[in-house]
Amino acid sequence: MTKFPMTVQGARALEEELKHLKTVMRPQITAAIATARELGDLSENAEYHAAREQQGMTEARIRDIEGRLSGAQIIDVTTIPYTGKVFFGTTVEIENVETEEVLKYQIVGEDEADLKQGKISVTSPIARALVSKEEGDIAVVQTPSGLIEYEIIGVEHI
Structure with a gap:
């Protein structure tokens, strides 16, 4: 089985979501189904069908998280010597050489990537261009609109 890299923080977030789904959401949904059953005819009971649909989505998310965690190679970056x-x-903080736009990204596993939070996947074109480079280096990224050069302004080892 192929393992996928994940930070400790990413694994912790998934474990917390899984715990919430199992300990809070499951009992709530079970109670909602029981309440809806008491209302009588299930074939025309919208509350029952909505609760069953929510149950299906919750169970699917639980299986998804469990699969992600079982396939994760959790990497504690604090134990890796900083080079x-x-x-x-x-x-990493980078600057577009042409536009002087400054961006800051943390390189994380695919499951953790969230551009709005400044987290990019280690398999993304930008991350692949940045890996193994250091402050002052230029990384060239191939994009659909052409090549973009980024200068590495800073590297933070958290």
Whole structure:
């Protein structure tokens, strides 16, 4: 089985969501189904059908999280000696050489990637171009609109 990298924080977030789904959502849904059953005819009972649908989605999410965690290779970046180079788990500040736009990203596993939070997947084109580089280096990223050069301004090892 192929293992996928995940930060400790990413694994912790999934474990918390899984715990919430199992200890809070499951009992609530079970109670909602029981209440809806008491209302009588299930074939025309919208509350019952809505609760069953929610149950199906919750159970699917539980299976999804359990699968992700079982296939995760959890990497504690704090145990990796800092070399000044960009690698999985580091946060890197880059500047577009042409536009001077400054961006800051943490390189994380695919399941943790969230551009709005500044987290990019280690398999993304930008991350692949940045890995193994260090402050002052230029990373060239192939995009659909052409090549973009980024200068690495800083690397943070968290």
